[in-house]
Amino acid sequence: MAVLIYTQNYDGKFKKSVFELVTYGKSVADMLGTDVVAVTTGNIDDNTAKELGKYGASKIVKITNSELNDFSAQAYASAIEQVAKNTDAEVIVFGNNPHGRAIAPRLSVKLTAGFVAGAVALPSSTSPFTVRKRVYSGKAFADVLIKTDKKIISLNQNSYKTEENPVDAGVEEFTAEIPANAYAVKPVEVIKSGGKLSVTDAEILVSGGRGLKGPENWGMIEEMAEILGAGTSCSRPVSDLGWRPHSEHVGQTGKVVAPNLYIAVGISGAIQHLAGVNGSKVMVCINTDPDAPFFEAADYGIIGDAFEVVPKLNEAFKKFKAEN
Numbered sequence: 001m002a003v004l005i006y007t008q009n010y011d012g013k014f015k016k017s018v019f020e021l022v023t024y025g026k027s028v029a030d031m032l033g034t035d036v037v038a039v040t041t042g043n044i045d046d047n048t049a050k051e052l053g054k055y056g057a058s059k060i061v062k063i064t065n066s067e068l069n070d071f072s073a074q075a076y077a078s079a080i081e082q083v084a085k086n087t088d089a090e091v092i093v094f095g096n097n098p099h100g101r102a103i104a105p106r107l108s109v110k111l112t113a114g115f116v117a118g119a120v121a122l123p124s125s126t127s128p129f130t131v132r133k134r135v136y137s138g139k140a141f142a143d144v145l146i147k148t149d150k151k152i153i154s155l156n157q158n159s160y161k162t163e164e165n166p167v168d169a170g171v172e173e174f175t176a177e178i179p180a181n182a183y184a185v186k187p188v189e190v191i192k193s194g195g196k197l198s199v200t201d202a203e204i205l206v207s208g209g210r211g212l213k214g215p216e217n218w219g220m221i222e223e224m225a226e227i228l229g230a231g232t233s234c235s236r237p238v239s240d241l242g243w244r245p246h247s248e249h250v251g252q253t254g255k256v257v258a259p260n261l262y263i264a265v266g267i268s269g270a271i272q273h274l275a276g277v278n279g280s281k282v283m284v285c286i287n288t289d290p291d292a293p294f295f296e297a298a299d300y301g302i303i304g305d306a307f308e309v310v311p312k313l314n315e316a317f318k319k320f321k322a323e324n
């Protein structure tokens with residue numbers, strides 16, 4: 001028996017969210033009295049793979065098939081299914097991110113495993129196996145029972161704190177048998193976005209809405225992001241209008257984010273926007289309208305004109321950084 005964690009690497013490196021998953025998996029394994037096995041793909045060196053041991057993975061399985069260099073949900077699900085069977089995994093954990101959303105449901109069909117998507121906490125009990133997830137666009141929680149022998153959980157980013165739990169991890173290579181029909185759909189070209197901090201990885205996001213009036217006014221938003229080491233994001237109309245790239249659009253129909261700090265500037269706080277950001281640890285909104293719905297959701301609010309407030313905040317942040 002084991003708890004298996006899918007640990008996606010990005011060009012041979014792991015991101016913090018993967019360490020959160022391994023820490024989470026280790027806690028689940030402790031509850032079940034078993035070990036954590038991590039599975040990853042592609043060209044990753046053993047020392048990097050062993051970093052997962054710091055968070056409690058006792059074994060790392062590297063799937064070596066070169067076919068997996070191109071992402072295919074079917075092929076990945078098939079390869080991970082084989083690792084899950086070889087390790088007798090009872091619980092399999094994914095991040096609730098694009099890879100997890102594509103692979104986990106397919107794997108759940110293959111293994112006849114109950115699947116909880118978007119978990120936010122450890123199981124409250126393992127018998128019966130009960131996990132908490134967000135529902136209704138993040139407005140409520142549901143405690144969901146998984147009744148099958150095999151269980152799959154996808155964990156929301158930033159909902160479980162990383163904690164070191166060092167184990168001397170062994171690394172094993174594995175070549176999976178990938179069925180030909182796993183490549184019914186194959187990417188022909190992958191275009192990566194520029195070197196900016198990605199919206200889902202940023203620990204702080206400075207986000208702009210239609211209240212900023214036009215793309216020419218984003219200089220102060222980018223300046224704030226630069227000072228805070230943050231990423232930038234936006235509401236949907238802003239990307240629909242072409243003021244900002246679609247990769248920055250957050251919300252129900254955009255990216256779902258959960259940074260430690262989300263600063264919303266000139267964003268009304270419509271439910272479809274909040275659905276994508278209300279997993280943030282702390283939310284701050286800056287808006288001229290005291291009745292803007294964002295003030296109800298935010299932890300801190302400034303009623304004021306962004307064109308006055310943001311430059312003043314930028315000066316204050318710079319001063320604070322210089323003095324500390």
Ligand SMILES: Cc1cc2nc3c(=O)[nH]c(=O)nc-3n(C[C@H](O)[C@H](O)[C@H](O)COP(=O)(O)OP(=O)(O)OC[C@H]3O[C@@H](n4cnc5c(N)ncnc54)[C@H](O)[C@@H]3O)c2cc1C
Nearest residue numbers: 209210211235236251252253254266267268272273288306
């Ligand atoms: C099916 C569906 C899906 C959707 N999905 C998404 C989604 O994923 N993401 C998303 O964002 N939206 C989404 N929307 C749109 C959503 O309903 C809102 O229309 C949108 O979020 C509003 O964007 P906004 O707050 O930037 O603009 P507005 O609603 O125009 O609000 C602008 C805000 O700026 C304030 N403001 C104006 N001037 C200033 C100033 N000088 N200083 C400070 N504040 C100022 C105003 O008081 C106002 O509150 C969706 C809608 C539908 C129907």
